Amino acid sequence: MNAEEKHDASAPEDPHPTHREPEQAPTESPELGLKEENTESTPISADRETKDESASISADIEAPETVDGADRQPEAEAVPLSVEHDSPTAKPTPAAITEAASKEMPRGFFRERPPEVIEVAPQILRYRTRRDVLLFGVGAIASLTGVGFLLPQDTLERMGVHRGMSSPRKEWLLNRALRIDDDVAEALYSKNRMVPTYTKSQITPLKNNYNGATPDPSYISGWNLTLDGLASGLSISLDIRNLLTRFSSHEQITRLVCVEGWSAVAWWSGLRFDDVLHAYPPMSQAKWARVESSVNLDASGNPDPYFVSLDLPTARHPQTLLATHFNGQPLTVEHGAPLRLLVPVKLGLKNVKAITKITYTAKEPKDYWAERGYSRYDGI
């Protein structure tokens, strides 16, 4: 930013700045002119003068230097910015040298360039240093405050900051990032892209990850699935035998990925959500499904209904199942008997166990985890 201004008035970024020309004038020999041109780009006059002297004294020294210079020449040409080229001085280059130089051509582009050296008045250097260091300090303080501001309140408390730092703008910014990430996930989703499937030998154990306590299995005997928000305007109730006889069963061995980071490969079978959507079409303006389970409990065993939002394009994915079997056996209570959602393109937390109701809605329904600070689309 600072370095260029000295010569950039005449030729910005020019590796062969024109300002050398006055210096070149006294050198009579074309070879010297060539050498001058090629060893330059460091316009330190004192140093160059000594070089010129040594060159004119001894031809032995000059010769290798000329080669060396020509060696570097194509490299300079590779610079797309080298506009002005002192072609008259370059002309007397012997053919042998140009040949040697052209051999070096392919490497030239990747070769490290000497740094641009310029001369600046000391007071300007001091001024710039002061300016840049001050700006840097301000930036550093600002960005560290920014990061500190974004930290969660609990973390700040732990660090000894007891002032309330939560603000609507902080929430807005963090939610914005979450939304952007959800939009990216939605853009990545394709109904035609299947998730990888595995073989039975790749199956891994799947722990009971019920949020809260595992419900008492007594609910299973009177279990019903209610469908709401249908095109017919009716509310439909189906029991498990209904579902199993009406719809064909599909199986797949897929990976279930938890938001926490662990995952498990399991063999699932059940009916396709898509088939249910065809048999009982949702109302025309529906874009979402609210999938809920009323039998869920919190950690102390009190009722804690679990509900998630699921976009209909994902519900229509051929690998989105209403699963009835796990690893070849009917679902156990730990895995959400008698019917659970299996949606491998979403995080595990969308895979509701023991579904009791599905409601189709036009507006995005509430989501248990989105209310607790997680994202809402959760596509993976």
Place this chain on the structure above:
Amino acid sequence: MTQDKSQQTPTPPMQTNNASTDTSTPGKLPDVPVARKHHFLVRWSHWLNVPLLLGLVLSGMSIYWSSPVYQHRPNPNTGNFDVVADIGIWLCAHVPGLHNYNSPPDWVYNHMSLGPGMLAAALRLHWLFAYLFMLNTLVYFLGLAIGGGWRALLPRRTDLCDALKMFRYYVGMPFARLSRRTWLHPPCHTKYNALQRLAYFSVPVAGFLSIATGWAIHKPMQLYWLAALFGGYDAARVWHFWLMWLFLFFVVPHVILAVADGWDTVRSMIAGWSVRVEQSEGFENER
């Protein structure tokens, strides 16, 4: 830039350099040669990495807490299965002053993350910083491309051997200083020495790999091929975890060496130029 132009007027432009000794105003100090070191986009992104990586590491470790990569059978007494928690327990047992720490398993998480049990908050921060980090990486590569600095980062055939020499030099340096022995810097005529080049080349590569593994574990279904590239979802998590350590292992010597090298080096990353021009001239004699 406009600012820079206005500053040009008081000082004569370079062409008069030769003549400056005789025509310049009397009493004026001679101009100093300075070498341009880093493009301003490179400098910006370099420093922005500090808060961004800090935020990513802190939130990342909080995410790690919820499902540690390194686990063992639960300890029958404590029920603990997390190796990082073991490290906290060990530290609190052996480091004086930590014996009374109220929850030893959480020590590492309390000091190297947002804290245990903060998954939702950590994920939100991690996504925000991850997107910013990706933008910053783009700015960095742009700066390297525009400024041509990428050439100085390319590894060379001789680098592995030379890097070992540099390593030996750095390690022996403090002892040589203490014993007042002369300790010669291995010859180096390029912008970076071999060890620097290896480090500064591998860190952007690691940054790129962090982003790639991050996507692989963030979208393991839609980007399953990316996860497969790193050996699957679980392996990609391990990669992602160790890439974080690579950054941390890099940062410590990087900061120590940059500061030990002196103000000129630090300033060159802030202001972009260096007064060490001699080195850059040796550069040309190298070939």
